[in-house]
Amino acid sequence: MAKKNIVPLKELNLTDRFLFDEVMEDPTIHQEVLSLILGREISLLQESKTEKESRISPLIRSIRMDLFAIDSEEQVYNTEMQKKRKDDLPKRSRYYQGMMDTGLLEPGIPSYNLLNDSYLIMIMPFDLFGYGKYQYTFVPQCQEVPECRLQDGTVRIFLNTKGKNDDEVPKELAEFLHYVENTTDEVAQQSESEKIRHIHERVCEVKRSEEIGVKYMQAWEEKYYEREEGREEGIREKLKELVGKKLKKGKTAEEIADMLEEDPQVIKELIKEIEKEGRS
Template identity: 50%
Template structure:
């Protein structure tokens, strides 16, 4: 696992800081207002790290930010730092699971489904056209101007866009600030709304309580990854050499040997 950055070194694209910052409804509202160029009135406080699943047997997902406005439009916003090469289909899964929870059992009027808008913010160009923003809605192939109007929209934002004329300057500033949430970048932003976000982020970074929470979260994640590696190692043992296992799992050779010996001792 990579060396742990300090809380002060985190940017808004880092999951922990993003979740902490988006616990503040004002930050969520400001972010949505800038992204969508509208005035968003949230009905209730947004939820971060909201767990969703269709049943106890199905895969769970954790939504970074889940919010509902006064018109019952649902917003789901993700900060995705790494290109996992599956984001379009991941967004499809998110939309499907959100949709499956919207209608009470027995309700058959699908027109009651809320509008759902999923936003993924990334520091890379997922589609290669150099845009800051890619917006997807269902359209007819045979009649391109014909929209399906199913109430679902997915937006992918790229902090490294190259066509500023297609989006607002404030959105560009927001994306740059999310990638580098520093005093220096904040000072270059003309947007007063982004300056306010920065002041709130500074308070989070200066909080001793949040520092302890961050350290605990990092340690829990480290233990979880170690557990996952041990399980993978157990499955790969006898199928690959120790050297190959160490390379695939990015582990020291001695660590792999110790775990294998420990497993043998347990079996005995």
């Protein structure tokens, strides 16, 4: 991937995690976004934490929450921007919500009723479930008695910017989701929502900031080099696999180098690795 393919900061949408995190670091904006999504006013207790890591053991997979916050009623929120469709998102949401709970009770707390209510919110520019809804809200309920709710305090919300049920959701929510996918002056101006205007002001502030612009370039370059290193490692492993196959057929290092059009010294180093692995 060439460096020239970087998308300028000013052209990012809120579906891009970098812009989303930078915008939501403003606690007032974070409050307004949560209030808009949940349809009620929310007052956060502390500054929003972006990229919050949760780990309970070195042997257990950690998670890195996009946006974590607690409100004045001690309800916990984790908001995730998920730009790419992946087939593990439902189970990922289960894992995330479980990991959110691990740090909420101190040792010795006698009752699990003291667990905070928690909300896991995933925003995505695709319809994960295929029913054309802007919002899919999941709470545990009894299969045999649907009106019987488990009341365990957990809520998972999946938001879809491409929803079609405008008559079933608040207009402000639908406008916000359209704005998330197309974060432009034009889309913001079309909305009558004061919250969306405030969000857009923050977006413009972030996009104008020279400091954040430098931070964005640094973050992009780090990811670029990580991808390049991963790609190079993958190429090397594939070459090593081919060398191993040729060795089994009795080919010499020079013959393999000639067949694969590679530097003989590189092939010899790979053969040493293969032989060492075979002895271990």
